[in-house]
Amino acid sequence: DGGITQSPKYLFRKEGQNVTLSCEQNLNHDAMYWYRQDPGQGLRLIYYSQIVNDFQKGDIAEGYSVSREKKESFPLTVTSAQKNPTAFYLCASSMGLADSTDTQYFGPGTRLTVL
Amino acid sequence: GNSVTQMEGPVTLSEEAFLTINCTYTATGYPSLFWYVQYPGEGLQLLLKATKADDKGSNKGFEATYRKETTSFHLEKGSVQVSDSAVYFCALSDLNTGFQKLVFGTGTRLLVSP
Numbered sequence: 001d002g003g004i005t006q007s008p009k010y011l012f013r014k015e016g017q018n019v020t021l022s023c024e025q026n027l028n029h030d031a032m033y034w035y036r037q038d039p040g041q042g043l044r045l046i047y048y049s050q051i052v053n054d055f056q057k058g059d060i061a062e063g064y065s066v067s068r069e070k071k072e073s074f075p076l077t078v079t080s081a082q083k084n085p086t087a088f089y090l091c092a093s094s095m096g097l098a099d100s101t102d103t104q105y106f107g108p109g110t111r112l113t114v115l
Numbered sequence: 116g117n118s119v120t121q122m123e124g125p126v127t128l129s130e131e132a133f134l135t136i137n138c139t140y141t142a143t144g145y146p147s148l149f150w151y152v153q154y155p156g157e158g159l160q161l162l163l164k165a166t167k168a169d170d171k172g173s174n175k176g177f178e179a180t181y182r183k184e185t186t187s188f189h190l191e192k193g194s195v196q197v198s199d200s201a202v203y204f205c206a207l208s209d210l211n212t213g214f215q216k217l218v219f220g221t222g223t224r225l226l227v228s229p
Contacts, residue, residue, distance in 0.1 A: 006158075031214065041203060042119075042219030043159075050214055058216075088157050094215060098145040098206055100166050102215040106159040 003027070004107035006091050009113045011079070013085070021076045022112045023091035031096030032074035033104060036060060037088040046089075049074055050096050078112060086114045117142045117209045118176040121176075123201035124202075125221040128227050138179075138205035141186065146207040148181055149217070153202045162190075162203070195221045200227045 004025045013019045025032065031050050035043040045058030050070040068074055074093075078085045083101025088111050092104040122137040148168045150157040163172030164179065168183035178194045188205060207221040 004158075008226070029210070032125070040221065041204075042221045045216065048214065048216075064152060078119070092159075096214070098210070098214070100145065100210060100215075102123060102147075103149075103161060108158040109156075111156075114137060 004088075004091060004093055005106060006107040008110060009108065011110055013112065013114050014078045015114055018079050019050065019075055019112065021078070021089055021091075022114070023074045023076065023107060024072055025074075025091075025093045025107075026072060027069075027093055027105065028069070029093035029095055029105075031094045031102075032066070032068065033092040033094075034058075034066065034074070034076045035090045037090060037109075043090060046076065073107050085112055087112060117146070117207060117211075117218045119196075119205050119218055119220035121205050121223050124222075124224040124227045126223060128195055128209065128225070130197055131194045132227075134190070134195045134199075134225065136190040136203055136205075136225070138188045138190065138220060139186055140205075140207050142207055142209070143211065145183075146209060148179070149206045149208070150177070150179055150188070150190050150204050151204045151206060153222070154191065160202065164197055174205075190221055195225070195227045196228045197229055202227055 033048045034046040047066045049055035091107040094104040148164040163174040165181035171180045188209040195213040202222045
């Protein structure tokens with residue numbers, strides 16, 4: 001089955017620690033994205049990558065870092081510099097078409113809680 | 116900038132009732148429009164989409180028509196089920212950034228009772 005997997009489903013972190021969230025896709029998509037979701041709000045874009053070894057900041061990149069060493073993988077690190085990291089994190093991927101037909105598909109999400 | 120406005124929830128309905136969730140947008144150019152659904156504790160699933168004016172997206176009994184004249188993309192279903200209880204997000208694609216950036220509304224929670 002083709003799809004996007006995220007792990008872990010739940011993650012607890014102590015203040016001052018960095019944590020890395022995993023995102024893997026086997027859809028052969030070029031583009032991948034990370035979003036943050038807070039209660040009662042829409043999704044906000046953290047980082048995106050249109051191709052391997054390239055990524056760009058989204059609207060709320062401060063305190064986060066990413067890498068894109070493989071087409072299938074786009075891990076997100078939440079650093080200690082992120083002031084309010086408790087949230088639901090969603091990874092998405094798409095073919096990366098430069099027109100309006102491109103469609104993003106989402107993983108099941110990781111809920112991060114800072115203790 | 117581009118934006119999406121959805122009706123506030125929760126929307127509470129009885130099973131078999133008619134559903135409308137309003138969505139209006141502000142955008143330059145001709146974005147694609149999407150409805151995503153999120154079940155409790157899960158990620159977003161694409162429900163339907165429309166890529167140009169007057170297109171109708173449909174899936175699982177849900178429909179939405181891209182209305183350029185009213186800048187709207189309202190979600191409708193003729194007869195809701197308890198299993199439709201979820202949060203529904205309207206979104207548009209913003210290609211002015213050089214990639215398909217999705218702009219989301221804040222979501223509308225639907226609660227369907229038996």
